[in-house]
Amino acid sequence: MGLRPAMDQIFKSEAQRTHCLTNDRMIRGRYLALVETTIGILGGDALRARAHGALGYTIRADDLYPVADWVRLVVVAAEGGVSPRRLGMNFFPKFRQTHQELFPSRKVTLREALGIVEQAARKETTYGGAPYEMKLESPTTLRIIRKENPLPCEFFAGIIAGTLDTLGYKGTVTETACRWLGAPACELEAVLSQSMPM
């Protein structure tokens, strides 16, 4: 089966498409519901109905669902012109809304950020731990290395951008190496407008 044009944009290879749509990872329903709702806001009711139809069930916030179904929603969105990166950016704000007790009311250190990311993975997914490594290369440059790869790269880049923003840091996030294009892992660089303490 050939890739449709939007699938070409969202997956970099057939191997990535297969991995994203067949892995056994699970995530809480609130994040699927969030993507479905955002598709309606950004893409209209018809696109939202198409996304809902792609799953064929009504999402319950606290239940666990396949991460592959989360990706299916993002694929429908991309086909309808809604950016995967934009959808990814909403993930961490929703996590903060759900677990406000984990967030101090100030900018966090790198160590604190890593702890909160770990908690997000443990409370909201079956990943079993933080899905990526994050280290400071300079006070304003972060290197993010993906350990888990069930998400399309641009959707993941949006999650990182939204995570940093939620933790108090503005910046730009760019993927600089990709596992699906021959690199050992997907690597992203985040350039922050303010320095992050260790």
Ligand SMILES: [Zn+2]
């Ligand atoms: Zn990648």
